[in-house]
Amino acid sequence: MISLSENEQKKRKPLWTKVFLVTSLSNLLLFFSFQMLIPTIPTHISQLGGNDFQVGLVIGIFTISSLLTRPFAGRALDLLGRKHVLLVGLTICALTIAGYSYMAVIALILAARFVHGIGWGISTTSLGTVIADIIPPERRGEGMGYYGLSNTFAMALAPLTGLWIMQTYSFHRVLLISSLLAVLSLFSSLFISYAKPVPVEKSIQKTKLIDRLWERTALLPSVLLLCTAICYGGIVTFITLFGLEAGISNVGWFFLCNASMVLIVRPITGVLFDRKGPEWVLLPGALFTITGLLLLSYARTEFSLAIAALCYGIGFGSIQPALQAWTIARAAPDRRGAANGTFFSANDLGIGLGAMVLGALANLSGSYALMYRFSSVLIIVFLLIYGWSFWHVWRSVQLPQR
The missing domain is CATH 1.20.1250.20 (MFS general substrate transporter like domains)
Incomplete structure (x- = not known):
């Protein structure tokens, strides 16, 4: 006789699908790329002669641009579709990280950090939305938990990896590997494919701007x-x-x-x-x-x-x-x-x-x-x-x- 728990197990939709694995991999690569820069960019700014205020500004301006971008990224995801918006965000991240290598002036790095924050806000909001679409509703908590492990793994290892590469080789080597990881995240995202979400109703499109964002x-x-x-x-x-x-x-x-x-x-x-x-x-x-x-x-x-x-x-x-x-x-x-x-x-x-x-x-x-x-x-x-x-x-x- 089959128990109730076994019947429920059979009815559960699969979680570990190809698109779930690809999206989690893309998120892991993106976060690893980002976390490598957290302890190394402030050190690089100091080596260029920057003061404590400028070091803090490098972190703050990234957060501000990301914060300002997310509501518009969310609206674009609902209107334009998930994949196109995701690829735009990842492309911005990859190009910006590669561009840091050619910037020897703090003002240019600050400008690049602002642009990088835009790409980061678009990319992470997009990946979070994609994963929400594909996880079966009855396994949403479980799926989000496993998906979040990619963030945790990157947070645990990437900062130490970035510091080791910088101390052993150079900051430019850190940028090279970080940009490569961002490119790999972009490449893996090309294989994300699933059914389109429910289209936005016209009544929603006529709501106030604040409700759209x-x-x-x-x-x-x-x-x-x-x-x-x-x-x-x-x-x-x-x-x-x-x-x-x-x-x-x-x-x-x-x-x-x-x-x-x-x-x-x-x-x-x-x-x-x-x-x-x-x-x-x-x-x-x-x-x-x-x-x-x-x-x-x-x-x-x-x-x-x-x-x-x-x-x-x-x-x-x-x-x-x-x-x-x-x-x-x-x-x-x-x-x-x-x-x-x-x-x-x-x-x-x-x-x-x-x-x-x-x-x-x-x-x-x-x-x-x-x-x-x-x-x-x-x-x-x-x-x-x-x-x-x-x-x-x-x-x-x-x-x-x-």
Whole structure:
């Protein structure tokens, strides 16, 4: 006799299709190319004689252009189709990275970073929309979890790889490999092919401009993502300085342990999201994130730093893909581009705010440890917002029964 679980297993649509693998590979190559430049471009700017303000501007201007681009990229995806927009974004990324090699003036690099941010905003929004189209709805959480592993793998290895190549060879060698990876991402995307999404209705096309660029159903998950992204921005920006303050010689353990835990939990929490719903992932994920931030603030050894990273990795690895899957589930098929644009814009904005606001907070408090403790309040805000929305939905379901 076949059990119910076996019947359900037979009815489930396949996840590991050719287009899923190709899209994940393209995303991996793009993120690896991008992550190699994160620690190396600031060093290159310093070697050219740039000051701290110019180094920060190189990071900030990229975030700004990406943030400004995403809503328009989302709208273009819904109107013009996924593949054409994706190829345009990847082409911009590949050409811009290759162009860095010919720029010896900081002003030109800043201009190139602005253009690169446009390509990045288009490419990542496009890939996120493509993957949302092809993942079976009943396996959305699981699929997003596996897809997100390509980001995590790149975040764990690419910065270290970029620094090693720069120290062993040169920054130009880093650019050569980074641009090659971007070209490979572009090449692999040529093989992405699947059924066209539902066409945009005329009634949607007549809506206000703000509604064309932003997806209202994505606002709640995006606000929740904003809270977690601010915390993450504070970590990636100031973890090295925190290590100096706390007397921890090698803060690289945090990234390694964090990435390792994310790799483990994403597939598990993805399945949990599909079977139980977002609350079963978001609430425990938030608690682990708070625990990780508080443990990080009290870390004084590499071992305690690793424990903090493991807890934070469970929370971070659970929340981000669950929120993205929830965003897609709430949006209509012909609004997935706008939904992804709204979602990723919140991520960009949060990381940028985390660097600026939490940096100012650290300056006022005189301690990076206190900054991380204060940042945990944002996750409490996360819990309050989600708790309110959950109660509101539950109440709306219960009231008609009275």
